[in-house]
Amino acid sequence: MTNILELKNIKKNYVTSAGRLPVLKDVNVGFKAGETIALVGQSGSGKSTFLHIAGLLDKPSGGQVLVEGAPTAKMKDAALARLRNQTFGFVYQQHHLLKEFTVLENVLLPAQFAGRASSVKNLARAEELLAKVGLENRMAHLPGQLSGGEQQRVALARALMNKPKLLLADEPTGNLDASTAGQVTDLLFKLAEDEGLALLLVTHSEKLAAKCGRKLSLIDGVLS
Numbered sequence: 208m209t210n211i212l213e214l215k216n217i218k219k220n221y222v223t224s225a226g227r228l229p230v231l232k233d234v235n236v237g238f239k240a241g242e243t244i245a246l247v248g249q250s251g252s253g254k255s256t257f258l259h260i261a262g263l264l265d266k267p268s269g270g271q272v273l274v275e276g277a278p279t280a281k282m283k284d285a286a287l288a289r290l291r292n293q294t295f296g297f298v299y300q301q302h303h304l305l306k307e308f309t310v311l312e313n314v315l316l317p318a319q320f321a322g323r324a325s326s327v328k329n330l331a332r333a334e335e336l337l338a339k340v341g342l343e344n345r346m347a348h349l350p351g352q353l354s355g356g357e358q359q360r361v362a363l364a365r366a367l368m369n370k371p372k373l374l375l376a377d378e379p380t381g382n383l384d385a386s387t388a389g390q391v392t393d394l395l396f397k398l399a400e401d402e403g404l405a406l407l408l409v410t411h412s413e414k415l416a417a418k419c420g421r422k423l424s425l426i427d428g429v430l431s
């Protein structure tokens with residue numbers, strides 16, 4: 208079976224006024240459909256850098272990123288944006304909801320970018336996802352009228368709108384208190400299973416990492 212995503216010999220250096228900072232040294236890893244993977248590592252070890260490259264939001268300094276076997280290095284920005292929009296869902300520590308849009312409108316945004324806005328099917332999909340995250344009664348609310356945990360549940364629904372194959376989650380519960388974080392995490396795993404999508408979860412929590420099928424550690428720029 209072809210990997211959904213494969214990173215081959217990935218290197219990433221940041222060039223700063225203080226010199227060249229090597230963050231990823233020679234990363235090789237593949238992700239299969241439906242698997243759950245935890246990525247752990249100290250703060251500053253390059254986890255977000257790795258996720259940005261894996262999600263085609265940033266380019267590596269060397270090596271290849273393949274999506275369903277297809278090399279991405281030579282793709283134009285528009286093609287990369289399309290691929291990202293169709294293949295990946297993203298959730299971050301901050302919810303990044305648009306504050307002037309309602310909950311429902313926020314969830315519909317990825318479909319809008321894909322040029323499939325406001326169809327009956329999209330509306331049904333958005334409503335289905337909001338029901339799955341328990342916010343069917345909050346669809347007309349603005350993000351500022353929700354709690355932190357509720358906002359993150361909306362972000363989760365939005366990430367799943369286009370039926371991605373892989374959800375990239377960067378410390379998605381890092382801003383929440385322990386009990387709310389637990390609820391959001393349970394939901395994350397349940398949705399991944401329901402929707403049959405793979406989950407790559409960056410986390411500081413060993414407990415959370417233990418819930419994943421596979422655990423990757425990033426130490427000194429090397430993934431193992």
Ligand SMILES: Nc1ncnc2c1ncn2[C@@H]1O[C@H](COP(=O)(O)OP(=O)(O)O)[C@@H](O)[C@H]1O
Nearest residue numbers: 221223230248249250251252253254255256257
């Ligand atoms: N745009 C950038 N320019 C220069 N250095 C950066 C940039 N982004 C991240 N870094 C540095 O790269 C290292 C890895 O950062 P990051 O990937 O954010 O780590 P993590 O997510 O594991 O905390 C850190 O030392 C950070 O300061």
Ligand SMILES: [Mg+2]
Nearest residue numbers: 254255256377
């Ligand atoms: Mg980070």
